[in-house]
Amino acid sequence: MRFQGKMMHQQIKTVIAGLALLVSLAALADDPVRVEITGGTEQSYPIAVTPFKNQVAIANPDYNIAQIIRDDLGRSGSFNPMREADMSPVMVAGDLNLDYWRKVGQDYVVIGEVRPQGTDMYQVDMRLINSLNQQELVARRWNGVSGQLLRAAAHQMSDAIYSAITGRGGAFDSRMAYIRIDRTPGKRKMFLLEVADSDGYAPRTILRSYMPLMSISWSPDATRLAYVSFENRKPEVIIQSLDGRLRQSVASFDGINSAPAWSPDGRSLLMTLSKGGNPDIYVMDVATRRLTQLTFDPAIETEATWAADGQSIFFNSDRRGQPQVFQASLASPRDVKRITFDGKYNAKPIASPDGRYIAYIRQDVGGFKITTQDLTTGDSKVISSTGSDESPSFSPNGDMIAYSYNDYRGGVIAVLSRNGRAFTKLNIAGDVRDPAWGPLTTAQ
Amino acid sequence: MTKLNLFAMAVAGLVLAGCSSTPTEEGTKTTAAPAAPVVGAGAAADRASTDVAKVYFDFDRAEIKAEYMGVIKSQAAFLNANTSKSVTLEGNCDERGTREYNLALGERRAQSVADVLKAEGVAANRIKTVSFGEDRPAVEGHNESAWAKNRRVEFNVQ
Numbered sequence: 139m140r141f142q143g144k145m146m147h148q149q150i151k152t153v154i155a156g157l158a159l160l161v162s163l164a165a166l167a168d169d170p171v172r173v174e175i176t177g178g179t180e181q182s183y184p185i186a187v188t189p190f191k192n193q194v195a196i197a198n199p200d201y202n203i204a205q206i207i208r209d210d211l212g213r214s215g216s217f218n219p220m221r222e223a224d225m226s227p228v229m230v231a232g233d234l235n236l237d238y239w240r241k242v243g244q245d246y247v248v249i250g251e252v253r254p255q256g257t258d259m260y261q262v263d264m265r266l267i268n269s270l271n272q273q274e275l276v277a278r279r280w281n282g283v284s285g286q287l288l289r290a291a292a293h294q295m296s297d298a299i300y301s302a303i304t305g306r307g308g309a310f311d312s313r314m315a316y317i318r319i320d321r322t323p324g325k326r327k328m329f330l331l332e333v334a335d336s337d338g339y340a341p342r343t344i345l346r347s348y349m350p351l352m353s354i355s356w357s358p359d360a361t362r363l364a365y366v367s368f369e370n371r372k373p374e375v376i377i378q379s380l381d382g383r384l385r386q387s388v389a390s391f392d393g394i395n396s397a398p399a400w401s402p403d404g405r406s407l408l409m410t411l412s413k414g415g416n417p418d419i420y421v422m423d424v425a426t427r428r429l430t431q432l433t434f435d436p437a438i439e440t441e442a443t444w445a446a447d448g449q450s451i452f453f454n455s456d457r458r459g460q461p462q463v464f465q466a467s468l469a470s471p472r473d474v475k476r477i478t479f480d481g482k483y484n485a486k487p488i489a490s491p492d493g494r495y496i497a498y499i500r501q502d503v504g505g506f507k508i509t510t511q512d513l514t515t516g517d518s519k520v521i522s523s524t525g526s527d528e529s530p531s532f533s534p535n536g537d538m539i540a541y542s543y544n545d546y547r548g549g550v551i552a553v554l555s556r557n558g559r560a561f562t563k564l565n566i567a568g569d570v571r572d573p574a575w576g577p578l579t580t581a582q
Numbered sequence: 583m584t585k586l587n588l589f590a591m592a593v594a595g596l597v598l599a600g601c602s603s604t605p606t607e608e609g610t611k612t613t614a615a616p617a618a619p620v621v622g623a624g625a626a627a628d629r630a631s632t633d634v635a636k637v638y639f640d641f642d643r644a645e646i647k648a649e650y651m652g653v654i655k656s657q658a659a660f661l662n663a664n665t666s667k668s669v670t671l672e673g674n675c676d677e678r679g680t681r682e683y684n685l686a687l688g689e690r691r692a693q694s695v696a697d698v699l700k701a702e703g704v705a706a707n708r709i710k711t712v713s714f715g716e717d718r719p720a721v722e723g724h725n726e727s728a729w730a731k732n733r734r735v736e737f738n739v740q
Contacts, residue, residue, distance in 0.1 A: 368717070369621040506680075
């Protein structure tokens, strides 16, 4: 059986790759030189997302469905999408020829078709086929899609492909909140709170302020943002709903009111307050505004984030002289455990949704870098090649990390795959920073 | 069968999958979104920071360096001679490191200066501290000369 043979071949390839990694790790054990092993045993799936038939029916070039899917999958670091320029036009135009796609190394093929359904309304079919065993993995139809929703539909297709192949949830049909700085010459500098699609498209402004904004946190139901505003010349914690109906200051005590972080159940907010004389971490019950103090050290405690299970927190404390990440359980917050030991500056932790990793900012010789740490092994790894990194934020599936850094023209928001393999600057113009990746918009 | 019939497969696939999912309503919210509120207009615009006394700090430190004790003592002398005046100490950081930690570090710097003022006899109720973290740089720039000018506490006497 030809196709079974192919499947066997693929499994063997995976096994061999795993063995090769074990061998190289053993060889490195006594090597004092630091070697970065990116990717590990994870595969990078080759996939050909062919141009959707009748794509020309959609006039707007921003709505190239196949390209949106390729860009999504590429950003994840788990896929290696074939460039359209590398695809044979004959094979793209004709009937699906799995022999061809298999020969050019594409284990997976996506085909699709667009059909107009009246003015600015479309039906779109998308199918995912494993070219090795000819199995169809996804066949779905999006009906009555307005032009405005075509990008959202494309992101849903990316999510369907991602989960069918990797077995993990997708993250593309979600939003990114961030801060934009408007430096229009001749005008007073302004700070804008914006929300865009997870790939940076379709931004809309939620708030404009003449004073700095920072520290965005999404409510888990994606309806509200908590953030810090200096609109009254001091840092305050604000909650604002995305529909514009609600905006209120929930913490404006003397001193610092900062670093809000919404709990996984949506009921509480972690925050940093210095009303007691020095910055400590508190948890606020959002409904009653009741505060419970969680840290008590005279040093700086801030940048608290929830563990995935909501039972403990990670935070930054300089109680040992410089910033390091610690963990404390809500049940007994005085039992504090140090989490980071490598490097003299480790700050701004964020936990992955599956609870396995934390990401944070480490200062090393190359500057301030996105670093991941496997909580089961304690192993940490610098994964960014930029050096002014801030504000790491996990994608809802934990496979990507959004962050910001400065380049020659100002702040840039980028997405780095958690395995460090893929780095993508998001298509957001201007001086932008402090991304906060929102929850999935649709149930999967 | 190495070449599949697209049409036959499409029909089979869609029937088998049995789902005809549509994008959710979320995208439509963009049209109904209200205009974004504008805040902070009442807060004073950044004044020229050349006209106020400043104390500078090392990276990730809040200790007062000996060379700046004179600046603080002369401010204390002015406040002691002008008892109707009060001071807001505005703590700032350079852009390096994380934003919330820098906000806390800016407050700690302002408190370091406040401690010296109090030791020089200025009443605590005439001293306020505020931190702007790394968000109000005196000098825009991504190099040590800019950073050195941004790690500062400014005396805002009123």
